[in-house]
Amino acid sequence: MPLDEGLLHFPAYFDRSEQEALLSDIRSVVSVAPLFVPVMPRTGKQMSVRMTNCGNLGWLTDKERGYRYQSTHPETGRAWPPIPAPLLDLWRDVSSYGQDPEACLINYYDDKASMGLHQDRDEINLGAPVVSVSLGNTCLFRIGGINRNDRTRSIKLESGDVFVLAGASRLRFHGVDRIYPATSTLLKNGGRINLTLRRVNP
Ligand code: SIN
Ligand code: FE2
Numbered sequence: 001m002p003l004d005e006g007l008l009h010f011p012a013y014f015d016r017s018e019q020e021a022l023l024s025d026i027r028s029v030v031s032v033a034p035l036f037v038p039v040m041p042r043t044g045k046q047m048s049v050r051m052t053n054c055g056n057l058g059w060l061t062d063k064e065r066g067y068r069y070q071s072t073h074p075e076t077g078r079a080w081p082p083i084p085a086p087l088l089d090l091w092r093d094v095s096s097y098g099q100d101p102e103a104c105l106i107n108y109y110d111d112k113a114s115m116g117l118h119q120d121r122d123e124i125n126l127g128a129p130v131v132s133v134s135l136g137n138t139c140l141f142r143i144g145g146i147n148r149n150d151r152t153r154s155i156k157l158e159s160g161d162v163f164v165l166a167g168a169s170r171l172r173f174h175g176v177d178r179i180y181p182a183t184s185t186l187l188k189n190g191g192r193i194n195l196t197l198r199r200v201n202p
Helices: 016-032 085-094
Strands: 002-004 007-010 050-055 058-060 068-070 103-109 115-118 130-136 139-143 153-157 162-165 174-179 192-198
Antiparallel strands (some): 002 007, 130 192, 139 174
């Protein structure tokens, strides 16, 4: 369902059995590329999410070197595992982009975690869409314009939903204000997982 130009929400794109299959793929990724604690550049403040990646490149941040993509896990030094097939199928289905994603960021939110309003702009290729999947508890997602002070609106993203920022909406500010506990039974210990597929290079 297009909310605006390039701003797409596909409620319940993945049904329950597909969500379970995806979750099992993500657990396999996390078993070789464990979740780590991202640290904001300069301030050294820890983000409230835990993260890891799959794909040729992964996004990360630490105090010294800041926001960036790299091909290896910051703690194990190993290459990120490949992006699971259902996510490549998703990208091919909704992105209308000729090349596959290079990076899949995996964010885990516990029920108290959130993410401040930000733009995704660490990619060299800002022409390719950002495609994201929600699993687990519902969140309150905030979406603004391409300037930080533009008016924002909020929507709920539920388990299995897909959200796309493309075209004129690619650089819109967005963030996660809160997680609603006990709104999904997918994750045994609650919380929410967000998977973000991105193309980094032209
Ligand atoms: C992000 O912007 O990195 C995450 C968005 C989300 O959790 O839905
Ligand atoms: Fe983002």
